[in-house]
Amino acid sequence: MNIALRQLKVFVTVAQELTITAAAEKLFLSKPAVSMALSELEKQLGHKLFDRNNNRLLINEQGKRLLPLADELLARSQDIEQLFNQEGPITGKLKIGSSDTVGNQVTPFLLRDFRQESGHCDQSLFIANTAQICHMLAEFELDIGLVEGKVQTDNLTVIPWLGDEMVVACHPEHPLAQHHTLTLAELEHSQWILREPGSGTREFFLSRLAPRLEHWRQAFELNNTEAIINCAAAGLGITCLSRRAVDHAVMDGRLVILELPLDMQRQYWLLLHQEKYQSPLLKLFVSFCQQWQLER
Missing domain, CATH: 3.40.190.290 (D-Maltodextrin-Binding Protein; domain 2)
Known part of the structure; x- marks a missing residue:
């Protein structure tokens, strides 16, 4: 079996976007190229990874088993690619999700201090309500969530953070x-x-x-x-x-x-997917958040 990173990237993107068309647009590929890569992966694995419902692809149990492993392999490959492209020990892109109050009132200042201390400046910030942040973490679209809402889900690690x-x-x-x-x-x-x-x-x-x-x-x-x-x-x-x-x-x-x-x-929370690969960058950011909390 010879699974390519390209196939895993297509698989993860389709899982997040739910349609071949949306995945193709995000990957800057043609729809036939995306369909072929996904079909090749399913053929190599000997399992269907999605249930087809009209034009939508819904990830099935086999796909859910593969998703965290695929996400980890892609993250590790990104670490390797950027290993010699950035000075210092911390590489990679950090995808952060914040609920509305945290994202507008707290996270910008947290990121300012993190950049000053670590020298790492490649982060993205997505602001939505707590439920949407949890959904995106479950789909491996985000690395970490900073939220104020009550979280009740089995697949997320919930860490108490700041008070409010x-x-x-x-x-x-x-x-x-x-x-x-x-x-x-x-x-x-x-x-x-x-x-x-x-x-x-x-x-x-x-x-x-x-x-x-x-x-x-x-x-x-x-x-x-x-x-x-x-x-x-x-x-x-x-x-x-x-x-x-x-x-x-x-x-x-x-x-x-x-x-x-x-x-x-009330309490603010740090959220991490329990099966999410924690890169050195993600571990550093979690540690920084916890130390930053003690200084507030």
């Missing part, structure tokens, strides 16, 4: 803002501006605040934190967000934070 504080905020002239201190009962019948399902911020509201309220209404559901801040600043409702996210709006006088008799602390 959530707050309830509203326009300075909102009726609730006129109270020096509030009880949770005074939040009843409020209009809430919330993140979308799959967001760690929404999950916090639904698990920590909503069960303590008998009557609440969602006024808006948005997938962008800054849009939520602007809606709250426009007086369209109240919101529950990270203090890190709203601090600038509070300093500008557009929002005020409501003091509540409730523990509003």
Whole structure:
């Protein structure tokens, strides 16, 4: 059996893109070339790796067994290719996924410090909600995830990271803002501006605040934190967000934070696929994240 790295690259890309057309575009190959490489690999292995459903290819159990091994071989080959192309011991590209709050408020400064200390500058950053970051890690599209949402999945290693504080905020002239201190009962019948399902911020509201309220209404559901801040600043409702996210709006006088008799602390997490090959670069970044946490 003589499996080529080219075949494994095609296999991994098809697994991530789900169609021959999308994989061909990403690989800058023709569709016949992608189909042929995949067929050759399946013939050599003696197993189909995908279930065909119209034009979509859904990875099957045999394919899922191969995916982490293929990802590791491609990562190791990249390490070899770049071994003599970059000064210093750290080579390769690091693919980082961050959920919205972490990605906008924390990760840019983490990467700044990592680049200064390590000299490594080849990283990509993808920002989405926690559910999407978990999905991309499961498909080996990312190397590491930095998220604030609750994660319940068997194939990811979940490592506690930074702490965070959530707050309830509203326009300075909102009726609730006129109270020096509030009880949770005074939040009843409020209009809430919330993140979308799959967001760690929404999950916090639904698990920590909503069960303590008998009557609440969602006024808006948005997938962008800054849009939520602007809606709250426009007086369209109240919101529950990270203090890190709203601090600038509070300093500008557009929002005020409501003091509540409730523990509003939450946890950020580092996520790694349990079968992901941990290159020297990935190990260094994980170690740096953990040390960076201690310095905050």
